[in-house]
Amino acid sequence: MESNILILDDNKSVLTALEMLLQTEFDNIFCLRSPVSLLATIKKNNIGVVLLDMNFNAGINTGNEGIYWLHEIQKYDPTISVVMITAYGDVELAVRAVKEGAFDFILKPWDNNKLISTLHASLKLRKSKFENISLLKTTSLLKQELRPVSQMLIGRSQPMKNVMAIVKKVAVTDANIFITGENGTGKELIAREIHKYSKRNNEVMLSVDMGAVSESLFESELFGHTKGSFTDAKEDRIGKLETANKGTLFLDEIGNLPLSLQAKMLTTLQNRTIIKLGSNTPVHIDIRLISATNKNLESMISKGHFREDLLYRINTITIDIPPLRERGNDILLLAEFYLKKYSTKYDKHDLKINQKAMQKLLSYNWPGNVRELQHSIEKAVILAEDSILNEFSFNLNDNSSIRHGSLSNKTLEEMEKEMILGSIKKEKGNMSVVAKNLGITRQTLYNKLKKYDI
DSSP states (O other): OOOEEEEEOSOHHHHHHHHHHHTTTSSEEEEESSGGGHHHHHHHHTOOEEEEESOOSTTOOSOHHHHHHHHHHHHHOTTSEEEEEESSOOHHHHHHHHHTTOSEEEESSOOHHHHHHHHHHHHHHHHHHHHHHHHHHHHHHHHHHHSOOOOOOOOOSHHHHHHHHHHHHHHTSOOOEEEEOOTTSOHHHHHHHHHHTSTTTTSOEEEEEGGGSOGGGHHHHHHEEOTTSSTTOOSOEEOHHHHTTTSEEEEETGGGSOHHHHHHHHHHHHHTEEEOBTOOOEEEOOOEEEEEESSOHHHHHHTTSSOHHHHHHHOSEEEEOOOGGGSTTHHHHHHHHHHHHHHHHTTOTTOEEOHHHHHHHHHSOOTTHHHHHHHHHHHHHHHOOSSEEOGGGOOTTTTOOOOTTOOTTOOHHHHHHHHHHHHHHHTTTOHHHHHHHHTSOHHHHHHHHHHTTO
16 A cells, blocks of 8 residues: 555645655655645545645634534545644634544644654554455455355245254244254254344355364364464464354264364353454354254263263254155155256256155155255256156165165164265275265265264
8 A cells, every 4th residue: 555645735835844744754745735636636645644734725724624624524434534733722712623434633733753753653544444445345245155055945844844944933033053964864954043133144164074174183273373373373273153243053974073072162152252263262152052953962062072061052052954754755855856956057957756756755764865866967967868868777785785764773873874884885995986975075984984984
């Protein structure tokens, strides 16, 4: 930013003296004897500081002219610093100008050093105001970028109507929400619905996949760290908890939070403060916490893997998402939605699902839930050779051997392990493709391989 100053005084000798004094202090100096072209000069030359005389007409020393033009400058650009100058030593008038927005005032005759230091200070203030406005604009744009395009929550079944009724009731509160459900049921989508209907919907919602964060980085990722707090900490870093301040933080797969950090998370939620790794200074935060898991946390509590008091803190309200197999004709609604989406994406218009294929989709158990249905439709669209998708378009054996009625003897973890093993076999060990097929990141996949000793 250039340091441009405009001097407005009706005395030509004053203008000449000030211009000579300040020629090495500012990039550009503009002088006016009348305020007639004041705003035009400011607009044309990106003025940062105005040295403004209080009076312009001989015999008039009320200062009203100076106050008037001070207000006009503020209306045009409130970041411009205005320093008033008067020959009358009227302290009350000068104080009034400062109260109404002037940075400071200078009395004639002036002290050169004091005048220069005052003008430099006013320029620093101008730059600070400008940077703050730019930061606010950037922050606003970032929030818009971080706010994903709203996805439709599709479902007319009674179980989903029940879920949405709870969502709309709790969204307007700041209560901590705990979302449970199998993999692929849409827990993050429900979290975003809660944020959308909340009082924080103009702020950011940050999502953290706890299953994708390595254990050694959990504390830094959530709480942040200071420079030098560990070997690779080359600069200060703000954690997700602080970044989500004023907004919503969604912790997916919270059951993966290490026991060693659960006490720190509990303290954070109780006190609404965080302490960065390598620091002892508490930082206040204001967040709405939504957590989710597909694990049985009560079972983990009994085994000593999860703190009971933390569970009580995060589950003020619990929302259980029904699996797709319990949602009836929602399966067909979702199938039609994804058919339209991927037909457009892959330029295969007018595709339809025939009756036998619909019956197959309805009778399948969908162990991977909505995510599995989405990938099955996408795959069928890609491979389609004509306009009709039939029952042979959906080879549902590819991802899992689990079928309706076979769930009673299997836990969720056993089903998940089977899905992973089946996909690894099908894709011949190509982990990138396996992760994509399962709808998870590669890091999450590796964490699950370690977990299940695969």
